[in-house]
Amino acid sequence: MTDRYAATALISFAIDLLYKAGLDKEKSRATAAILVEGDLMGHSTHGLQLLGPYLGELEAGRMAKEGEPTIIAERPAVLTWDGHYLPGPWLVLKAIEAAMVRAKTYGTGTVVINHSHHIACLAAYPLRAIERGMALLIASSDPASGSVAPFGAIAGRYTPNPLAGGWPTKGAPVIFDISASTTTNGMVARLNRTGGKLGGPWLVDNQGNATDDPASFLANPPGAVLPLGGMDLGHKGFALGLLVEMLTSGLAGSGRAIGSKQWGARVFLQVIDPAAFGGTEAFTKETEWLAQSCRTAPVKPGNPPVRMPGERGLKLRTQQQADGVTLHPEIMPSLLPWADKLGVTPPPSL
Template identity: 35%
Template sequence: LIRVPQYLKEIRSGEIDPRARPKQTRTRGAVSWVTGKAGFGPVGGLYAGRRAVAAARKHGVGLVIATELGHTGRLGAYAELIAAARCVAVIFGTGPKRGHIVAPFGGIDGRLSTNPIAYAVPNGTAPVVADFSTSALPEGKVRSARNLGTRLPEGALQDPAGNPTHDPNVLYGKPRGSLLPLGGANFGHKGYALGLLVEAMGTLLGGGEIDDASRTGFNLTILAIATRPGFERSTGRLVSYLRSARPLDPKRPVMVPGDPERLARRHTTVDVDEPTWREMVAFARDLAVELPLQ
């Protein structure tokens, strides 16, 4: 929900065309190229995910390179779609130069986006799903901390001089600070390496250049791999084996990726911070839309 005001602003500015529909532009064997035509990112992402599944069913593997998308939102949603079709999913996401808020390991200036990776492994109705940025924190978490007036954890953000800071406002200042790669100051070389891989898979395979300031859209590279009969049974054994490890805290059993989110959906409500809600109320008033909650 924190992205809803952002999307509405992008529609007003013309950055997003709400009427645009994604289109497959060319195909070569199991590989397809898709343009989002500056439409909603989730619409293009779901379209690309379905194309990847169709190719995987035909060729055993499907690779879709999608460009000119609006902000793509949660990559895990596309991975879950692919896993529901009994395929393994691996997804890479990149953004335009204006979103280069992640510093290279040992650097100060932002040179990468948060460059998320998502994957999903079929496991009946509870696939193993992971969706994470290759930066120390996703930008949305920093934005939420700014809205809530809370501090960031150690080793996530640095100011424009390269000094560590807990203040989320630093990322949105002029000049702005930068996020550290996943792993922080000590182990960020690993997150940096992953972020570079995502850039190659998302931007370069999509025909883009990382320093092209004229590029405005987001890219997704989606890989779907068809599975053999009995694969999900093997996944179930893997998951059971992992969960069988003795927990450090008996009140917190060992989980696999996707478990915490499923539990959260079952037991909690959706929290919206006050600044985001005020923006949504203002937009609703301007657009004559009645909100279900006030």
């Protein structure tokens, strides 16, 4: 039986591990909160699954423990930072705050982060803006990795390149988090460890065949992740992946062209204040109408009603905050050696 843990206990556990590993309390709290938020919303490959690798990066000195982002460029509604490979979740939360301040004055606020460390689950961020009546768009890429094949190719050239966002309605907000690829590196890695298969032919092997076998990813030469849309419609995912590269490495002015080798991220985020456009009331009237129209669209007899993006994750979040977080079976065992090494007591299961 899979163990459940109180969300607050998991956050405290993660804070203690990160603090013992050398982060200050502010950075530890921000990183822990975002990691657990990923698990709360059901993104189990991008929640506490990442804590062990983050601790390894801190131990090796590849994730910076101290410092602040520095300004590369700045205009009234635009800010570009060098993140110096500081913890990604902490950097992104600071960037959202900075973008919201600008959006209140100028209608939009955009922050691009060069040299961030990994930023975890993108779906964990939109609520920070939504709760203030604003919309958020966020995208991330990692120029040190190239696991996704361009449409028609059989070798990887860029990353899964997630794009996420969220906005308020009069009821439940809309939140989406999609990759420009058929699957993520984290899911392929997990299935390689556990011996499972992917949910469809989401990879291309080194002979050009679509496959559900994650082992093809580790062949010599390796296979690659297909762009979103797969063999048939992957030209759409390819274009979306290129868009994310432009918004992240392109606007940051640094990435693949310089041969970056450090695990991390280039990040684009933009906060939009509807009050500066057609007005908040008109905005939520439109977003709520469309949400309700989609939910009530007819479906095939016997099928469930239409579910809006983010609806399942928000429902699961509420449920797990009340009843405990169900972790993937490999997560807690992967953290116990770190707990022993750093002298931190693991949380009790419920």
